[in-house]
Amino acid sequence: MPFDLAMPTQVKICGIKTAPALEAAIAGGADFVGFVFYPPSPRSLTPEAAQPLADMARGRSEIVALLVDPDDALIEAVAFNVSPDILQLHGAESVERVAEIRRRFGVPVMKAIKVETAADAEAALAFMGAANRILFDAKAPKGLVGALPGGNGLSFDWRTLDGVRGKLDFMLSGGLTAANVADAVRLTGAWAVDVSSGVESRPGEKDLGMIARFLAAAKAA
Numbered sequence: 001m002p003f004d005l006a007m008p009t010q011v012k013i014c015g016i017k018t019a020p021a022l023e024a025a026i027a028g029g030a031d032f033v034g035f036v037f038y039p040p041s042p043r044s045l046t047p048e049a050a051q052p053l054a055d056m057a058r059g060r061s062e063i064v065a066l067l068v069d070p071d072d073a074l075i076e077a078v079a080f081n082v083s084p085d086i087l088q089l090h091g092a093e094s095v096e097r098v099a100e101i102r103r104r105f106g107v108p109v110m111k112a113i114k115v116e117t118a119a120d121a122e123a124a125l126a127f128m129g130a131a132n133r134i135l136f137d138a139k140a141p142k143g144l145v146g147a148l149p150g151g152n153g154l155s156f157d158w159r160t161l162d163g164v165r166g167k168l169d170f171m172l173s174g175g176l177t178a179a180n181v182a183d184a185v186r187l188t189g190a191w192a193v194d195v196s197s198g199v200e201s202r203p204g205e206k207d208l209g210m211i212a213r214f215l216a217a218a219k220a221a
Contacts, residue, residue, distance in 0.1 A: 008219045009185050010192035012064060012171065013199065013211060015043030021206035022053050026060050028215035031192070033057050034064040034088065037078055042204030043196065047074075047081035054082040064088050064110070072104070079105055086110050088135065099130035108132040110171070114139035118160045128168055135194060136161060138174035155180070158187045165189050178213040185221040193218050 013025040014034030025033050035050045036043040045053075054063050065084035067074065069091030078084065087105065089098055090112040102109040111131035113124040116139040124134045138156040155175025164170070165188065172190035177198040185193065195218075197203065199210040 009181075009190070009221045010171075011215055011218045012192065012194040013196075013206075013215075014064070014066060014173075014194055015041070015196040015200075015204070016053065016206065017043060017045060017204065018206070019053065019056060020208060021211065022056055024206070024208040024211045025215070026057065028212050029219055030061050030215060032062045032064050032086070032194075034066050034194070034196070035082065035084075036066045037070070037074065038066065038068045038090075047077040050078075051081040054084070058083075062086060066090055069093060070101075075101065075105055079107065086133070088112060089131075090137075095126050095130045098127060102130065102132070110135050112137050112173075115156050115160055115174075118163050121161050121164050124164060124168060124170070133171060134168055135171040135173055136190075137194075158184060161188050176214075178210070178217040181214065181218045182221040185218070193221075 010031040012032035012034055013030045015036050016022050016025060016033050022033060035045055038044050057063050062085040064086045065078045065082055066088040084107060086108050087101060088110045098109055098111050109131045110133040111127045112135045115121050115136050120139060127134060138154040169191050171192040171194050172184055172188055173194035176184055176193055176195045181193055195214055199206055199214050201207040
């Protein structure tokens with residue numbers, strides 16, 4: 001999706017587990033709502049538990065299914081129960097695996113790239129033919145206790161994206177809040193932003209007021 005400065009920043013609220021959080025996201029103008037299918041995460045749902053939430057969101061916001069190095073059986077269960085608009089691959093999936101999932105399941109794929117250095121960001125260029133979209137997230141520091149593939153509430157140096165700016169369109173994640181999202185968009189040129197822990201009162205528990213404030217700040221960026 002090409003970035004248009006005349007359009008408001010698009011926003012994804014990820015890790016939604018409840019109907020009130022989903023309704024708050026949609027009421028605030030979320031373009032994407034994300035459901036997590038990764039059991040170690042406090043935001044994880046089973047495909048069956050996500051089904052009624054996906055049904056509530058359908059046609060109102062794009063549905064994103066976040067998976068981490070999934071096998072085909074899990075993708076099939078998610079596809080059957082949730083019918084996502086986008087599969088977000090947030091693990092160590094190879095270019096070949098991303099292309100295979102996109103081809104086999106016929107659903108657009110967004111590949112998450114974990115960033116600490118400019119070289120990490122440039123690794124995204126290899127996925128341009130395999131993935132439909134790229135999401136940049138913070139790489140968890142080595143030794144971080146309880147680190148997850150994403151949703152750790154950590155940001156990264158946005159200047160590391162300077163080398164890929166203009167070469168691909170990307171969604172930005174990693175430690176975003178209502179207080180810093182405008183700066184993040186301005187400095188990176190991201191066409192969309194993704195938030196999870198930045199709208200939570202505690203891990204896995206969305207705060208409806210924080211969702212509203214984040215959406216307002218991002219849309220005004």
